[in-house]
Amino acid sequence: GDSVTQMEGPVTLSEEAFLTINCTYTATGYPSLFWYVQYPGEGLQLLLKATKADDKGSNKGFEATYRKETTSFHLEKGSVQVSDSAVYFCALRNTGNQFYFGTGTSLTVIP
Amino acid sequence: EAGVVQSPRYKIIEKKQPVAFWCNPISGHNTLYWYRQNLGQGPELLIRYENEEAVDDSQLPKDRFSAERLKGVDSTLKIQPAELGDSAVYLCASSPRRGEQYFGPGTRLTVT
Numbered sequence: 001g002d003s004v005t006q007m008e009g010p011v012t013l014s015e016e017a018f019l020t021i022n023c024t025y026t027a028t029g030y031p032s033l034f035w036y037v038q039y040p041g042e043g044l045q046l047l048l049k050a051t052k053a054d055d056k057g058s059n060k061g062f063e064a065t066y067r068k069e070t071t072s073f074h075l076e077k078g079s080v081q082v083s084d085s086a087v088y089f090c091a092l093r094n095t096g097n098q099f100y101f102g103t104g105t106s107l108t109v110i111p
Numbered sequence: 112e113a114g115v116v117q118s119p120r121y122k123i124i125e126k127k128q129p130v131a132f133w134c135n136p137i138s139g140h141n142t143l144y145w146y147r148q149n150l151g152q153g154p155e156l157l158i159r160y161e162n163e164e165a166v167d168d169s170q171l172p173k174d175r176f177s178a179e180r181l182k183g184v185d186s187t188l189k190i191q192p193a194e195l196g197d198s199a200v201y202l203c204a205s206s207p208r209r210g211e212q213y214f215g216p217g218t219r220l221t222v223t
Contacts, residue, residue: 004153034211043115043202043214044154089153097209098167099144101153 002027006090006102013080013109021075021105023064023090031092033057033066033073038087038104047075047088080109113137115215117203123221129191132218136184136205143180144212145188146202154202160186161208193222 007022025031032051036044048057053068062077073090090102116135124130136143141162146154157176159167162183171178175194180186190197200219204212 036214041216043216044204044212045214046211049211091153097142098159099156099212101155103153104151 002031002092002094002098002100004090004092004100004102006088006105008103008105009087010106010108013107015082015109015111016079017109019075019077019080019084019107021088021090021107023073023075023102025071025073025090025092025100027071027092027094027100029095030068031094033064034091034093035062035064035073035075036089036091036101038089040086044089080107082109082111085109115203115205115213117201117215117218119218120216121219121221123223124193126195126222127192129189130193130220131190132188132201132203132220134186134188134203134215136186136203137213139207140205140213141183141208142206143186144202144204144206145178145186146204148200148202148217150199157188157201190220193220195222198222 003026034049035047037047038044048059050057050066056065064075087104087106089104143160145157148154158171158178160180178188200217202217204214206212
């Protein structure tokens, strides 16, 4: 079946460091891909999305590129801030409109 | 635009008691989802509605869980009776047809 695998956490970085969170997927057809962020005590918020191969989603300095050849959608940010501390979820929506989420990666940014 | 509203935010009950959660989706969103999120895990779908119709409830434990979405708007999710393993955050999300999901803040359930 369809699934999402993302790198295990937790990840701890110093402020202004470069961030990469790996995400790979398994799906038939051409899914849409998403990154969601969850701050403590809150629901998930959409961070960025890409709906077809080679699309790049971007928001708030975060970027991810839909790579069909490697079935990946890695999240990157060039310079993280303390306020980026949260849990990040990679997700896909398949052609049947079903969503699958990864297990989440906890990020802590220290000043 | 108002977001997805859920209530209550927190609920503590004893095992074998019933509990209900309520969700009001974003106006105009046809699709409504209920997820369960265990600690340290991603959301897992319990049920998905397209308007009033439950189109995907394969992961809903039907012996104790039930859900309804009257008139294709608000939805309730019920557990009866609750078990210790039901302790989790229950998330509601809505989306326009084939659009991205918008999540509510969730209901944190603790079963003692």
